[in-house]
Amino acid sequence: MMRLSGPLKALLCAALAIGAQAAMAKAPPGKHIVLIGGRESHAPGEHAHPDGIRVLKALIETSPDLRGVSVDAYPEGWPDDPAALEHAATIIWYFDGLARHPLNDPARREQFGRLMKKGVGLVTLHQSSTLSPDDRAIPLPAWLGAARYGMLNRTDELAELTPARHPTMQGVRPFRYKDEFYPTLRFDTGHGRSVPVLSGPLGIQFQSGKTVAIAPETRTVAWAYERDGGGRxxxxxxxxYLNAFDEPDLRRMLLNAIVWTAGMPVPRNGVRSLAPVQAMGSAQPR
Incomplete structure (x- = not known):
């Protein structure tokens, strides 16, 4: 075996280093995910948006299936710097809607519309898809496939939920847990394709501000949507409830949805995750 002289060895090492840097420069960048929360509202553990966003960030960062993905989280509300959204592959909302909806702000709404036209993904949780009853400014159904207008009705019950065949449901089994759901949404017409992906027998307990007892029927609680021109x-x-994240199949569904809307392939058995307490303890502070 030929021995390299000191100068030649140093030159070779330098060449290898330059080659490695060039290869790194050419490597495709990882997908970037942005999580946006809002202030906590309701009783403790309900609409706990800041903590929910922190949990989601930890779940993403500790999943063995999401290495190479970068995450920016804004637990307390919409980022002050608009540039924070410009390189996102997908954006997750978890905040109050109606009069508090962040896109009531025209500048934010204009930027978000541009991002949707670029094909950026969107995932909305709970009330973040709820707009004021007479809203005409936020074209959320065209971006998301549906939106809730006002506080027409809701139900809070133990639900038996069944997944459909869809990439966002890979590895998700039928599961049972208690949560508050919204039965009535206004769907998009003519801008994309909406697919119901999670449903179960649910009643209606509150309607137009009154307590009611409307019998259960099969209602859909999660939709996947593909916009015309690109974007999911x-x-x-x-x-x-914050403890919704304790449900393993719900976590798998949400992480699958984030991956799918970011334009990445969903693993055959879904995206794996730790339990929230373990994830929060294992995630690297940033």
Whole structure:
């Protein structure tokens, strides 16, 4: 075996280093995910948006199936710098809607519309898909496939939910848990393709501000949507309670949805995750 002289060895090492740097420069960048929360509202553990966003960030960062993905999280609300959204592959909303909806702000709405036209993904949890009853400014059904207008009705019950065949449901089994769901949404017409992906027998307990007892029927609580011209979205009406993230199949569904809306392939058995307590303890602080 030929021995290299000191100068030649140093030159070879330098050449290898330059080659490695060039290869790294040419490597495709990882997908970037942006999580946006909002202030906590309701009783403790309900609409706990800041903690929910922190949990989601930890779940993404500790999943063995999401290495190479970068995450920016804004637990307390919409980022002050608009540039924070410009390189996102998908954006997750988890905040109150109606009069508090962040896109009531025209500048944010204009930027978000551009991102949707570029094909950026969108995932909405619970009330973040709820707009004021008379809203005409936020074209959320065209971006998301559906939106909830006002507080017409809701139900809070133990639900038996069944997944459909769809990439966002890979590895998701039928599961049972308690949450608040929204039965009535206004769907998009003519801008894309909406697919119901999670449903179960649910009643209606509250309607127009009154307590009611409307019998259960099969209702859909999660939709997947593909916009015309590119871009994917996912709407889930649950996650009223922070402990919803304790449900393994719900976590798998949400992580699958994030991957799918970011334009990445969903693993055959779905995206794996730790339990929230383990994920929060294992995630690297940033």
């Amino acid at each position: 979205a996912f709407l889930f009406t649950g996650a009223h």
